[in-house]
Amino acid sequence: DAGVTQSPTHLIKTRGQHVTLRCSPISGHKSVSWYQQVLGQGPQFIFQYYEKEERGRGNFPDRFSARQFPNYSSELNVNALLLGDSALYLCASSLADGGASLYEQYFGPGTRLTVT
Amino acid sequence: AQRVTQPEKLLSVFKGAPVELKCNYSYSGSPELFWYVQYSRQRLQLLLRHISRESIKGFTADLNKGETSFHLKKPFAQEEDSAMYYCALRGSQGNLIFGKGTKLSVKP
Numbered sequence: 001d002a003g004v005t006q007s008p009t010h011l012i013k014t015r016g017q018h019v020t021l022r023c024s025p026i027s028g029h030k031s032v033s034w035y036q037q038v039l040g041q042g043p044q045f046i047f048q049y050y051e052k053e054e055r056g057r058g059n060f061p062d063r064f065s066a067r068q069f070p071n072y073s074s075e076l077n078v079n080a081l082l083l084g085d086s087a088l089y090l091c092a093s094s095l096a097d098g099g100a101s102l103y104e105q106y107f108g109p110g111t112r113l114t115v116t
Numbered sequence: 117a118q119r120v121t122q123p124e125k126l127l128s129v130f131k132g133a134p135v136e137l138k139c140n141y142s143y144s145g146s147p148e149l150f151w152y153v154q155y156s157r158q159r160l161q162l163l164l165r166h167i168s169r170e171s172i173k174g175f176t177a178d179l180n181k182g183e184t185s186f187h188l189k190k191p192f193a194q195e196e197d198s199a200m201y202y203c204a205l206r207g208s209q210g211n212l213i214f215g216k217g218t219k220l221s222v223k224p
Contacts, residue, residue, distance in 0.1 A: 042214030056209030107160040
């Protein structure tokens with residue numbers, strides 16, 4: 001298993017544009033979480049999905065949205081991009097949702113988004 | 117408020133010296149704490165969690181509820197320990213709340 005995969009690896013967008021980031025979880029994992037990591041900071045929680053339903057949302061504006069598909073892969077969408085959205089976007093998968101504290105989150109390599 | 121504080125951005129030690137990476141947290145209730153590590157050009161990975169009370173790669177961390185701390189320790193640092201270390205707290209939504217991270221540099 002290749003682990004959690006994310007695409008694309010790098011992305012350059014202009015202010016005001018829209019972006020879609022993709023994540024494929026480890027086979028058998030039903031939960032996907034998204035995090036934003038700005039340079040010099042730790043990852044910050046954006047969304048968690050479990051069995052195609054949103055289970056948690058961080059303190060991000062409505063420009064950020066996500067969804068999970070029947071095969072448990074996930075997309076993160078960001079509309080009306082701002083310069084401040086430039087960051088590394090991490091996806092993590094786990095066997096179960098956050099309520100099952102014994103399940104480890106496995107992180108992908110991230111997508112580096114640059115907004116100019 | 118749910119928060120994790122790592123006061124040191126950078127910690128530099130010589131090989132064989134003891135290491136202590138500091139982590140303090142703010143959480144009402146019973147906290148669940150983790151240490152994650154990111155080696156150069158690798159993805160973020162779990163190092164250890166307090167509920168397991170295990171030692172991984174010689175690292176240990178003890179939860180001190182009185183001091184609201186979860187410091188990471190290793191008695192003898194190795195060059196391969198050089199990496200970015202993040203302390204994390206499980207939030208009320210089941211998400212992870214990360215500190216800003218500490219870069220550990222172990223010199224030969």
